[in-house]
Amino acid sequence: MRMNLKGQKKIINIETSQYPNWKICLINELKNLNSNNVEIDCNDIDLSCTDILELISIADQYNCKIISFCSRSIKTIVSSQSLGYKSQFIIKKPSDNTLKMNEKNITFSKSHFHQGTLRSGEYLDSPGDLLILGDVNPGAKVSAEGNIIIWGRLLGIAHAGSKGNSQARISALHLRPVQLRIAKKVARGPKEKPQLGIAEQARIDSDEIIISPLDAT
Amino acid sequence: MATDTRVILICSGKGGVGKTTLTANLGISLARQGLSTAVLDADFGLRNLDLLLGLENRIVYTAQEVLEEECRLDQALVKHKKESNLSLLPAGNPRMLDWLKPDDMKRIVDMLKEQFDYVLIDCPAGVEDGFKNAMAASQEAIVVTNPEVSAVRDADRVIGLLNTNAIKPVQLVLNRVRPRMMANQEMLSIADVTDILALPLLGLVLEDEQVIVSTNRGEPLTLNSVNSPAAKCYLNIAKRLQGEDIPLINPAEESSGFGAKFRRLMQTKIF
Known part of the structure; x- marks a missing residue:
């Protein structure tokens, strides 16, 4: 979990490694948040448009405004962009996780x-x-x-x-x-x-x- | 001047299945239909297309001399004595075995293309250099095979090589078919062969003793309108090559019936 100060904007990193799913992770993060503007880092999670709408409504409940998204998943980027949010695609770094996937691809x-x-x-x-x-x-x-x-x-x-x-x-x-x-x-x-x-x-x-x-x- | 010359390779892989006989008879049949035809003997190491055509004694130059500019193409071309539409060009001298390269072959065929409607290339047996040279200049191919396991196996190998060299269409001629043996299942059936080779069948040629006689005489069967089963088959193949729709003979019908038996009897007694 990563929380960076970037001007007024906070970055929330949703991930599923420590939580059963991304929603719980998001809610936990929002509870501890002291800023209204957030950027969501969606990591590798594939999110559809409905998922992102749900994400936004959760953020609304905590009076947070989502400024932008970033993700390593093309699907998430396409979904968030189609809903009119600024989105940044992060190219995958060869972390342990992706290395395993590469090996799979090779076989x-x-x-x-x-x-x-x-x-x-x-x-x-x-x-x-x-x-x-x-x-x-x-x-x-x-x-x-x-x-x-x-x-x-x-x-x-x-x-x-x-x-x-x-x-x-x-x-x-x-x-x-x-x-x-x-x-x-x-x-x-x-x-x-x-x-x-x-x-x-x-x-x-x-x-x-x-x-x-x-x-x- | 012919503009859309068809350059056809006649090959088989295995030796002795009837490549040269088919080339000679197909050449004569096409020429008799009024098409200017050249037969190129690419099997110059063991050349005998000239023997079959009865032109051995008229050969002076070969394609080798043409390419080395020792003579003109029309000097090297041997016109058939009875069928003026047919010309023979030996590719080389049996004593100079390694002079021919695929590029030489292309140059010869390009020259022939300017004058002829059909160029038939008689390919040597095997799949080595001789075959590769002959293949280099060809656009389409006829694969000759016999209803024997070894001939079919070699034909299959050759077809694979033709496919990798983008030669098409490749058509099949099944030579030396003995209807009676096929009916008794002592020989591979037509379906057995086409199942493995998966090629369109251009024609069947029935086994015919007169082929041997005509070879020895140096007069292809199709030259004289003799009533020979093989000659009819060759003529049909030539017509199909021209796009005519002629049904294939049915070996089952050839093997039974009084007429067939009588014809067989006649043919065997005459010679």
Whole structure:
């Protein structure tokens, strides 16, 4: 919580780390306030127009006039600006909190999405999950450190969990690969034709790669 | 002067599936429709398009000499003896294997574009430099394959390479179709092939012993209006290439029926 003197104007920093929600934080701050003009620092909190109207009415009850808003959330800035308040967007500093979010983003962007058919001789590798919208033809190979999902036919070679993740799975609308690999396990594809129209999934179960209909898992 | 020349690459990946035979017959068929056509033999290491066309003894210069300005283009072009609309240009000499670069190919094709309606490029087998050179100058492609697993696999590889080089449209010709074997499911069916390759089918060519005879004679089947099943298929492909809507033959009908059996009997006895 931060209270700065800026001429006559007081800055109220609403945050939810010490309070169950921002409203209680705001009311507590207003109780201890000895100025009528306030700026609200909304931190990372996303506020809609209705939230901001509510915020203003709370401030009214304590005879406070809100001069301006500042926030790190674009949504809050847009809401406050649309209600005619002076608003300042604060660019996020890499605090601990945002660092965690960045890490999350990185793992998300590791996933790979490919649209189109992979033809013989082509090879696709992903450091995360791999989603393919198209067929994997015989002679083509796909591998991923995470799961592989194929919205199409798998007729080539697929290797999920290529860095050793034995929880990885391979799913396809039509699973008839030449060879399947999950982590360090290798299996030859099923010889019998799979039933049409049933998506299937391969995973490791008691040290063996098994294939089962996708909806049964 | 032709303004909208179509430069078509005829390729397959695997060797021996019928690239050169298709190039020769397609060239003749297009020429007979009155279109000025050039066939460029990009497979100059093992060149035999000239053999199929019966023009081996007329070759004096190749594209190599044209580019080195040792001769003019019209000196290197070999006009077909019976079909004057068709010209052959060998890309190079079998002894000079590494002279051709993708840029050379573009220059040759640009020269040919000024005179011809169609430029058919007979691509070498494989996916190495020879293929890359031949591909460099092409706008569209015909992929030839047989109903065999290995040919389909190689065609798939080639199609992938064509796609990454933005060559389109890519169309498919399924060569050496044996209707009886297909009916008995001893051969990959048309659906099996098109399922994997996912290309529009430009045509089927039926297996025909006369192809061998015509190759050895140096007279493409389509040159003489013989009653050969393969020749009809080649003619249909040429017409479809021109935009005519001709239905594909149905191998199931070809394999059964008295007429077909009789024709088969006739054809095998004649030669």
